[in-house]
Amino acid sequence: MKAFVLAAxxxxxxxxxxxxxxxxxxxxxxxPLLEHQLLWLKSYGVTEIIMNLFYFPDQIRNYFGNGxxxxxxxxxxxxxxxxxxxxxxxxxxxxFDQEFFVIYGDNLTNINLSxxxxxxxxxxxIATVALYYEEHPESKGIVELDENAQIISFKEKPxxxxxxxxxxxxxxxxxxxxIVKYVPEGxxxxxxxxxxxxxxxxxxxxxxxxxxxLLDIGTHENYEKAQNEIKKMDF
Numbered sequence: 001m002k003a004f005v006l007a008a009x010x011x012x013x014x015x016x017x018x019x020x021x022x023x024x025x026x027x028x029x030x031x032p033l034l035e036h037q038l039l040w041l042k043s044y045g046v047t048e049i050i051m052n053l054f055y056f057p058d059q060i061r062n063y064f065g066n067g068x069x070x071x072x073x074x075x076x077x078x079x080x081x082x083x084x085x086x087x088x089x090x091x092x093x094x095x096f097d098q099e100f101f102v103i104y105g106d107n108l109t110n111i112n113l114s115x116x117x118x119x120x121x122x123x124x125x126i127a128t129v130a131l132y133y134e135e136h137p138e139s140k141g142i143v144e145l146d147e148n149a150q151i152i153s154f155k156e157k158p159x160x161x162x163x164x165x166x167x168x169x170x171x172x173x174x175x176x177x178x179i180v181k182y183v184p185e186g187x188x189x190x191x192x193x194x195x196x197x198x199x200x201x202x203x204x205x206x207x208x209x210x211x212x213x214l215l216d217i218g219t220h221e222n223y224e225k226a227q228n229e230i231k232k233m234d235f
Contacts, residue, residue, distance in 0.1 A: 006051075008055060028227060
C-alpha cells in the first residue's frame with residue numbers, strides 16, 4: 001500500500017514556532033509529528049510514501065532520508081512553487097499506480113485505516129473522504145452525503161449562511177489509481193478544485209464518517225492539546 005503525505009505547508013498560524021521549522025517537523029511528545037504519521041501509516045500496511053516538500057525541505061529529507069530507518073521507502077517531490085494539495089500527483093504519476101492514502105501533514109490521528117479502506121472497496125469509489133463532525137465548520141471543507149454515503153456537494157470554507165452540514169473533511173482520503181487522470185498539470189487543490197470537478201463529471205465520491213480521534217495541530221491551541229493527547233496514543 002502507498003501513501004501521499006502533504007508536507008509542504010508554511011505553517012503560518014503556528015509562527016514563531018515555524019519560523020525555522022516546517023510544521024510537520026514540530027515535535028509532538030518525543031518525535032516530530034511527521035514521524036508519528038509515518039509510523040501510523042506503516043501500522044496499516046503502508047510501505048511506500050511520497051511527500052511534497054516546499055518549506056525547509058532539507059530538514060525533512062535529512063531526517064527521514066529514504067525511509068530505511070523506519071522500514072519504509074520514501075520519495076520526495078520538492079516544489080519550486082506550491083501546486084496545491086492535489087497538484088503534486090501530476091508531477092509523479094508513476095508513483096500513483098495503485099490505491100493510495102492521502103494524509104494532510106498537520107493531522108495527529110489514530111483513525112483505523114483498515115475500516116476506511118474496506119468502506120472504500122464496498123462503495124467501489126474513485127475516492128473516499130474521511131469525515132468528522134465539526135461544530136464550527138466555516139473554516140473547513142464541508143461535505144453533504146446522500147443516503148448511500150455518496151458525496152453530493154463539497155464546499156471549501158463556506159460562509160456561515162451557506163453551511164448546510166457539520167460533516168467536515170478530515171484531510172484523510174483513500175484514492176483509486178484512476179483518479180490520477182483527472183488531476184491537471186499545474187495548481188490543483190483537492191477541496192477547491194479536484195473534488196468539485198469530479199462531482200460535476202458524475203465521478204463517484206463517497207464520505208466515511210468517523211468519530212475517532214483527529215486533531216489538526218495547525219493552531220497554537222491545538223498544538224498544545226497534541227502534547228497531552230500523544231501520551232494516550234499508541235503507534
